[in-house]
Amino acid sequence: MAYLCEIRSMTQFASPVSGAEQEEGLAFRPKFDSSGLITAVAVDHETGEVLMLAHMNAQALERTLATGTVHYWSRSRGKMWIKGETSGNTQTVVEVLTDCDQDAVVLRVRQEGVAAACHTGRVSCFYRKVIQGEDGSFVLEKDPRPARFDPSSVYGSQGDG
């Protein structure tokens, strides 16, 4: 019975529609792409800092909403993962927002552990700013804030958040 409930809960989202009902309606109709994924942007609920951008399949989205702990779909590994399952730096949902056509979600989260979203040990994955170099080309400038953990000591050679 628990198994049946689990299966049902994975498919409980209403199907997307087009036009005004999708944009102005109050039914949650997440619009997954041809790979079955929706884009998720995690932001710190207090500072508003964008922490990371990742993807969710229906199950990861449902598990995130049901448990309050953020789950993503790893495109490179082809499986669902709990953000921070290795590092301990999980993300707890404060609020989930969706956009006009419901093909993306913003996750306002509280970072747990050492509050580092990035597998490099940094607070946010967006730690480099694009600037124009002297020769006109675009180069990167790093956020001066130090990393919050040493990835090699947490993951060994393979980082997974």
Added chain:
Amino acid sequence: MAYLCEIRSMTQFASPVSGAEQEEGLAFRPKFDSSGLITAVAVDHETGEVLMLAHMNAQALERTLATGTVHYWSRSRGKMWIKGETSGNTQTVVEVLTDCDQDAVVLRVRQEGVAAACHTGRVSCFYRKVIQGEDGSFVLEKDPRPARFDPSSVYGSQGDG
């Protein structure tokens, strides 16, 4: 000559590489997907509010960086567009950030015009929160802030931002 410069500027980004050079290097190596697109998240530079999520091809990214006015690629219309070209609600770049593997950018922007990112007239496209209804299903609750313009008077029947 101007034409040649334009062509060159469209292809000036360095190619993505793998591993540490992509994640820790100071060369901007945007990693476009198999459709030639990168995901862009626009946030208000003052409030940090996430305004919209869209996509850019290399030309839209280059034009955004070169002009300071945000350009996106419309997947539905198959063309580059200047955000706000119809409504006047353009976005001016304050800062562009990229993430660890450089397959996404965060655009910290100043909203011009009436400061509405969404084609529905709202400040942000993320105007609905996902909440759990009494029957356990997930439903949406709207941001109570009023729209900043009437889309039908700006776009007629077809909104395009």
